[in-house]
Amino acid sequence: EIVLTQSPATLSLSPGERATLSCRASQSVNNYLAWYQQKPGQAPRLLIFDASNRATGIPARFRGSGSGTDFTLTISSLEPEDFAVYYCQQQLRFTFGPGTKVDIK
Amino acid sequence: EVQLVQSGAEVKKPGESLRISCKGSGYNFTSYWINWVRQMPGKGLEWMGRIDPSDSYNTYSPSFQGHVTISGDKSISTAYLQWSSLKASDTAMYYCARDGAAAGPGWFDTWGQGTLVTVS
16 A cells, blocks of 8 residues: 655745645655645645646646655745645555645744 | 536535535546545545446445445446445545546546535
């Protein structure tokens, strides 16, 4: 079973700052990794698929990178609506990482 | 507009059975897998399993195999998640999600609004 770990568990930043979120897989998933955003009381929303492709309607400040076992989601300049929990997911067997909460410093 | 609309919240007693639904619209329902995802209170996302609506072939996460059943009715563009005997530990929000890839390793591009199941 492929296990995903995310770091940090919590990221405290201010609007306008850059956020860097990490996701590591226990074995290679090639580039088959997705990222989701979830706000309280809402369903998750797809941000990135196949490691670096933005989903429809996702702003350019969200960028995914990486391959193999190490992946990064970068939010170049945090907007107020970006404070949320972010999950990575490997697309081969669909397991999710535990999430990174981005909260307001 | 591609949409998945789930059935409403449920309150059940331990040992009771339950089936919740997920209805797709705005696209060819039989062309995309439907997945089910659990989120326990205050916790993360867990993939439970999926169904190919074209032929009702399904696969399950080992963690959920034997505990739930995923089925579908393509004539009404609806997928189902059911339990034969609920436990208190089944209390959670359940989401359905469409696999956005027509083939190959997919991603969940459209989500239902969630169905809250409370077992008490």
